[in-house]
Amino acid sequence: GQSLEQPSEVTAVEGAIVQINCTYQTSGFYGLSWYQQHDGGAPTFLSYNGLDGLEETGRFSSFLSRSDSYGYLLLQELQMKDSASYFCAVRDQAAGNKLTFGGGTRVLVKP
């Protein structure tokens, strides 16, 4: 099976940097993804890491270390609109490519 652990909540001020860690245990690893979800909305895809290293997409970056079963999402130059829940997820290629999500990290950005 799959399990993913991430912190439940993080609070930071505008302009700050936030790092959300994710550790995972999977029976078959096929990349780590990150999704953002605002309250009442649908999750939107942010980033994907299939190989070790850093992927940068604007203010957001994601890192993966497969040997450590660990990844993180880095939010830079925080803006109020970044207040949302962030989920890491792994894909199980052996089970119809279903996504399993971590518990989610609520990020609260304060002025």
Next chain:
Amino acid sequence: GAVVSQHPSRVICKSGTSVKIECRSLDFQATTMFWYRQFPKQSLMLMATSNEGSKATYEQGVEKDKFLINHASLTLSTLTVTSAHPEDSSFYICSARDGRALSYGYTFGSGTRLTVV
């Protein structure tokens, strides 16, 4: 990019009735769609994997007779909550991936907030 349309966005129904939720891939064919349920301030829990032309695969603990899934075409999957009860009140979200896309991301519908009274 890939778009998944989900309807209705919000529904209130009486206990004992059934509710159907539709999920359509608008600009791509989705042989597989996924149905999730999300309770307030919790994560997305996969309920079932919907496969076009075949039976859905349900996750452990999900009652297949209560949550009926039909995937009759390459662009439409439906979830029917039968004999709904207040504990079925939740946010239901569908998802699919455009296999042609270079992105590894999955696209989600806008979700259906079900309230059973």
